[in-house]
Amino acid sequence: MSLTPEQKKQFRTLGHNLNPIVMVAGNGLTENIQLEVDRALEDHELIKVKFAVGDRDVKKAMIRDLCSIVEATLVQEIGNIALLYRASQSPNPKLSNLLR
Numbered sequence: 035m036s037l038t039p040e041q042k043k044q045f046r047t048l049g050h051n052l053n054p055i056v057m058v059a060g061n062g063l064t065e066n067i068q069l070e071v072d073r074a075l076e077d078h079e080l081i082k083v084k085f086a087v088g089d090r091d092v093k094k095a096m097i098r099d100l101c102s103i104v105e106a107t108l109v110q111e112i113g114n115i116a117l118l119y120r121a122s123q124s125p126n127p128k129l130s131n132l133l134r
Contacts, residue, residue, distance in 0.1 A: 045119055046109060049110065055083065062096070063096060068103055085097065086114065097116045
C-alpha cells in the first residue's frame with residue numbers, strides 16, 4: 035500500500051510522541067517478534083519498532099523483510115527506529131494511535 039505525502043506527514047507527526055513497542059535484537063526476526071508486531075499493528079495501526087542491530091545494511095534488510103511479512107508500510111526510518119503503518123480491519127478507538 036502506498037501512502038500519499040500528506041498521509042506520511044500526518045503519520046510522522048502522530049508517531050513523534052510514540053515509544054517503540056517491539057525491540058528486534060541481533061538474533062533476527064523470530065516468529066514471536068513477527069506475531070507481536072502483527073498484533074501491535076492490528077491494535078494500534080501505527081507503531082514504532084526498535085532495531086538493535088549493528089550493521090546498517092542488515093537493519094535495512096530486516097525492516098524491509100518485516101514490512102513484507104506483516105504487510106505493513108514503512109512510514110519513516112530514523113536511526114534504529116522504524117515507524118510502521120497498517121490499517122486495521124476493525125480499529126478500536128481506545129487502542130488505535132490514529133483515532134485517539
